[in-house]
Each structure stands twice: as structure tokens, then as C-alpha cells.
Amino acid sequence: MSGINDFAFKMATVNGTGSASANSLLMQAIFRMGIPVAGKNIFPSNIQGLPTWYEVRVSAHGYMARPAQVDLIVALNGTTLAKDIKTVRPGGYVMYDSSWPIPEAIKRADVTFLGVPFGDLAASAFERDRDRTLLRNIIYTGALGALLNIDHEIISEMLREKFAKKKSLLDANAKAIQMGWDYALEHFECPLPFHLEKMDETKDKVIIDGNTACGLGAVYAGATVGAWYPITPSTSLMEAFKAFCEKYRVDKETGLRKFCILQAEDELAAAGITIGAGWAGARSFTNTSGPGISLMQEFLGLAYYTEIPGVFFDVQRAGPSTGMPTRTQQADLMMLAYASHGDTKHLIVFPANPYECFTLTVEAFDLAERFQTPVFVASDLDIGMNDWMVPRFEWDENYVADRGKVLSAEELAALPKFSRYLDKDGDGIAARTLPGGDAKGAYFVRGSSHDEHAAYTEDSDAYVKVVDRIKRKIENAAKAVPAPLFVRNPGAEIGLVTLGSCDAAVREAMDRLKEQGFHVDFMRIRGFPFDTCVQQFLAEHEVNFIIEQNRDGQLRSLLAIETGIPRDAMVAVLDYSGMPLTAKSVVDAVTAHFAGVDA
């Protein structure tokens, strides 16, 4: 159960009222107290006026997955109040705005109600309506500070940093914090039984979201051309790329930029720009979400067949169609693996958190140029838009970008003849030339059938030779994409297989299952095509649970197609609610499976 540095709470507010900054202030304050903390923003596809929630999990053990239940809720949204009250665990707390009476019908006897007259307090202290609305959030931050034993000095320090240049705002915010703090101290028993105590577990950590990490990764990988069409939840990725480029890539003397970002007319054009730039020799990328990938299908087939590098970020959201744009899912797996008509197969990397968003983005650029093909970075809304506590990013000064086989002028000159699609090295990868070089290296890119010399052909043998080589090339990439991450327990006969943002919940579930006597092995897929070790892991275990966030068990199907292990021999554990996965749903699924088997 909950205890010191081990609990969860959430804020239920209305979007567009400024609660987001109050919530991140809370999370950051806990982080600065050295205590592991995770935040999940559950927000609507809307700008102002709809319900929004922010969940904070505090975990001395470092469990970062979404909690299955909360110990305390700050219920400030009248329209969701009745429902919100139900989500608190028995014995928990509901903090509400006591400026207005709470209907008896929705009260619960098994929780404690903490009434704070936020509205009245804000009205008494601040003149302007907008201030009253915004600072109400800061007042609850102050009240939570007292109830949860947040270090007051840390909050003050953060306000000073945030409003360094705006004295009036600093004063107003400090005043609001104090009002909430004092009210709680005066009216409630502070701190609550579950609360915070300083630790030293966040020294080497940062709080960052995945889209920012991907944007930073693209800067570090040397990407220069970014094309995109705005779409939730991937928009902030390009915004981050832009901000970092403006910080690091602008010539101080001339003001000229070593990057070119093009906001395209749609995702088709964004894909076209990415491919055009990749063909011309720049590291290029586009960021989108599922609907955008749907639109890019034709171009993805072109890039696959004409062998042009490019990095495609898919920050997945709940589908199908427009689906739930502000909810998370991993439902694009099949689409990414075999995007476009005809026989295709694509390289995918699956980061599990913002730390891997940074490292795997750099890898994706290397893979794309090495294998001369599109590479997907399959992130999701949970990773992309939520703040995660992850290890500080590091950079190896010895990093050398893998630009793949691009013939230098000397190499080209030494050749008797240049043939774009001729496999000279036997690895399936043919050397390319870039436009602008010597005329000897000129060739014609075409999505129509071509032979080893890039000439149009309708000759079956010449066609087959090229597509077979591309198949071999992609198969070879299985050894080069990021290897799965394994956690093994001697003698375990159960395999838990997952990918992406499910990582944290599944790992936590392993600990819970161990307490119940289940010894399990863990495999987190990080790349596609699957290397042989994936098949081996599945074959080694009596039962494999494939845990993923989509309705149809896409990873399970993909594993079946690619490894030959029958699909129904693997147990699907699915959560496609749109919410980040909880350890509880994994534990429940595994235990239910064995309960069923035993019965």
C-alpha cells in the first residue's frame, strides 16, 4: 500500500486554466527532493474548457509506470467531480473547492474530504479574473505542499527561477503558495500518513519528454532537413528540433542557419521532402502520428524500392481513423512493418522512454543511411508528451556517423562503370552517389522496375534480382537494429514480451509476480526486423505473454509472421484503453491465465 515516498495523487482540472504549469511545478519539486517521480498528463483534444487530469506517482523503488489507483485527488472540475471521487482508493483523500457545497449524493464514507475554499481564497487575494483562475492552481500546489511535506524552500527556489524577470508574478505566485500552505496547516493534520521525505535518488537523472529527446537526438545525429505537418502528439518533436537548432546551429556572425525546416502542406509532402533531401545527401526526417503514416504509404514504398534513407518518427496515438488524438496506443506496428503496396519490410526502432528516444534517434539516422532505406522511430504519446524521469543523456565524443556507402569522387573515378544497384560487397547494400557529383555517377531514380544499373526493365529476371537483393539487405539489418533487452531469471518458464512504453509497467509487474511465486523472463523488443534471438527466446519458454497496447495483438501477429511460432501459442495481454499501461493489468492478466489453466 501507500507510504512514505510511495503513493500517487492526481489533479482533476479544466484545460486552459493554467493547471499544467502548477502540476509540473509539483512534479519537479518532488524530483528536486531526490525522490523518483513520474507524471502522466491525461488531456483532451481541445484548447480550453474540457476535463484534464494530471497523475503524479512517487516511488522510492523507482517504479515509473502509471499507478492503478490514487491515494489523493485534487478534484477541481465540477463536471467530472462525481466520477473523480470514485477513483480514489478506500482510505484515500479528496481535496475539493469548499467555496461551494459538495452534493451529499456523491460523497463517500470511506475517504476523507479535505475542503479548501480555493475560489474564495483566490477572489480575496487577487484582483483580475485571469489571476484568480490561474493562481487557484498555485494555491492547491501550496496546500499539497503542506499535506505531502514538500520542501518549501525548493518550491520558493523554483518560483524564483521561473519568474526571475517578472517580480510581480513571483510575488503573486509566492503569495498563492503560502495561502494554500497556511490553510492546510491550519485546517488539516499535516502531513498525511503517506508523504514525502528527502532522498538522494535523482542526482543523475533528468525530467524530459520523449519528443524533446527525439528532437535533440536529431540535432546530435546531424539532421539538417526536417519536414512535417502539425499533428498531435508529434508536433512538439519538430518544435524541439527547431528550438535546439536555433540554439546550436545558427552562425553567430551571419545569423544563417545550418538547418532547414519545412512545414509542408500535408504528410505526403512531408514524406516527399524527407526523401528528396535524403536522396540529395542530407540527413532528413519527418515527424508524424498514425494518420500521417497512412498518408505517407506510397512514398515509403518508393523510398524502400529506390533505396533512399530517411527517418520517420511515428508518435503513435489511439486509432483507427482520427481515433483519440490525445490518448496513447501502440497500434501502428503492422502498418509500419510492411508500409506501402507491394512486398516491403521496414526497419523500426522502439524507444521505451525519453532516454532511448535520444539514443535510438541517433541510431535510426545511422541505420537509414547504412541500409539506404526509411527507418521508423516508433514512439507513442505516453513517451512523447509526458515528462519522464530518466538518466541524464550522455554523448560519446568518439561517435562517428555511419553515412553508409556513398562513393567519394576518387572511388567513383576508379570504377570502370557505376551501377547504382549492383551488390559488389555481397551484403545486399549497393553504393550510391549523390547529385552534384561527377556525371559518371549520374543515375535515374525510378519507382518503376529497374535493373542493377538503374535502367528501366520489364525483364523478370532483372526485376527479381533487384527485389531479392533488397530483401537480403533488410534481413541483414536484423542484426544491426537495436537488440532486444533481456532480464532473465534462472529456471523461468514464463516469458514476458513487450515493447516501447509498456516497459516500466511490465518490469514492475515482474516484481509483483515474483512475490506471488511466478518466475518470469523478460524480453523487450527494440528493433525490427527481429533478430534470431527473438525467436529463440520465444522457443525457450513454456508460455509467452505478449504485452502491448492495441486491440488486435499486432506485436503477437508480427512475431508469428516473422518467427514462425504459431500466433495462438502466445498469450496476448492487451490494453488499448488509450491510457498508459499499469503493472496491475499485466499481473492480473498473467495470474488470470494460470488460474484458468489450473481450473
Added chain:
Amino acid sequence: MTSIQKPQFRHPGLPKNALGYTRRDYEGAMSTLCAGCGHDSVTAALIQAFWELDLPPNRAAKMSGIGCSSKTTAYFMKGSHGFNSVHGRMPSVTSGAAAANRGLTYIGISGDGDSLSIGMGQLCHAIRRNVRMLYVIENNGVYGLTKGQFSASADIGSTSKKGEANVQPPIDPALLALSLGATFVARSFSGDKSQLVPILKAGLVHDGFALIDVISPCVSFNDHEGSTKSYRFTREHEVEMTEVDFVPIRHEITTKDTDSAVTAVQMHDGTVMRFRKTHEGYDPTDREQAYLHVRECTKRGEVATGLLYIERGGADMHAVARTVERPLAELTVAELCPGKGALEKLMDSYR
């Protein structure tokens, strides 16, 4: 596609340009289009223009989409990289390539299906983005490769080979480009090489997006009586608004043109384009007037040709993006990566 190889023999007496190339050196593979296709004449005019401009083939990139017109990039300048992309999407691929390497001359070849139907959005946005490129629409009013369906440029009442009359209003790429703010808009006719070549040359050195709509009849599916995109119809209804004379930079202009009808426009690289107004009251530097004149011609069933509109290219895609002069593709990852120290410092701000 073709099994016929072009002979490699060159007559020693063929004239050479400043780079030492003959016209033959600007040729490509053998065309596989129908005999008499207007597109082959456009290809010949392009070859002439490249040769006259001393364009180094390896410093050009040939971009196209899908269709008969898009195939023609294989038929010229074999020393250039070519990119036959997907249907209607050449503008975005070119935008990306130009973003990566601003040092090349981009030659986009498209058709009326590629540009005015499936790819109209891309064309519009390439114009808005002001990608520095030559954009040629080989316009025949018909889908050739799929055997004779009307395209979006077919005029109302123009009949198909089977006698069916088109009822939907046409999209005029020149009017479209004028309304979107294109800085170079021209129309020509594949059957009029003397007009087409100087216009192509001017478009190639224009410092912005240059659109040239070339009426290029389809001999197989749209060259019959009743078609308004046939050789005969175009010859009979062509009205030239301006006559273009293109003077390359290496020619010193010694004599002042005394003809008051002649206007000289200096291009960004120092070359001069002179045009003579051949149509009463036409001013190709006045966008609104140009639009009205072209509209009036269309209403009368005439085809307005010549240089329809020109102004200095203005801020192109790179000027707007404020990119460095050196092509981005030439910057090394080591130059672009902020490095270890910067990351350490940055990480402190995420605490």
C-alpha cells in the same frame, strides 16, 4: 523500356558550347513516346536551352512525377541525376532535394494530370514555398498513358477521340500560378521552338520558381478535330503576348535597343532577358493586368503564349529559411553535432 540504343558517333564538326559540349552531349536515352509527340519537341528545346546556357549536366537534377511527360527526364541530359518520383509529388521531392543541396539547378518536368489533378496541392505549395526551380508542364489535356481520359486542363466542349465532349471547366496553370504569386509565368507551344527555347533559358536562370505551361499535343489521343489541345488548334489560336530574346551573361550588350516596345530585364546572375510586347497593351510586369489579359484570351478561345509575367524572384525557400550558403548536404555530422559539453550543460536545465 527501349531496346534501341542511340549511336555513340558524333560528327566532329558539331558546334561546341563554352564547356566543350555538343548538343548531343545533352541528350539522354532514346524516347519511347509516340512518333510526333509534343513532349519530344519540348525535350529537344530543353536540350537546346541547356546547351546554349552552358549548363554543366552534373550540376543539374531532373525531377519528375508519373506520366508521359514525367518519363521524358530520361530522354535528356544523361549526365544528370534524375528522380522519377510518385504521381503528382515531384514538387515535394524537389523541395527536399533543394533544401539539402541548394547548389544545383532543378528541372521539374510534369504534365497536366501530374500537376493539375493528383499533384495540384503540391504544385501550389511549391509555388508558395518559392522553390528555385524550372517547372515545365507538358500540357496536352489528356491522360495518355491510360489511353485518352480528359485531364483537368481540357477545355469545356473539347472532344475526346471517341467524340465525347468535356463538360468540366479547365484549370489553367498560368492563371493558377499568377494568382498564387509566382514570379515567373510563361506559356509556350511545343511546336514553336523559337519561342520555347528562350523562355526555357529565362526560366532556368530565374531566381525563384519558374512555371512554364507548354501546350504539347498528344498525337495518339488528343490531336483530332474537336480537340482544343491539338497542333492545328493551337497554331490557329495562339496569341503571343510577348516575344522573348534571351541574352546570356557572356554577351556584352553594346547597342542600346532603340525599339521602345522592347523591355530588358536583368536576371540575378547578370544575364539579360529582353522581351518585346507583341500584343497591344500587354505588360508582363503587371500581375493583375496579365491575369486579365490571359483570361480575356481564354474567353475568346485563344491561347495566350509568351512570357506572361515576370518579376525578380524575391525571397526563395532558402531566403525564408535563412539557410547557410553552403549546401546542407555538404556539412559533416561532426560540424553539426553540438558535442558532449553542450549536452552536459543542457541536461542541467532538465532538473
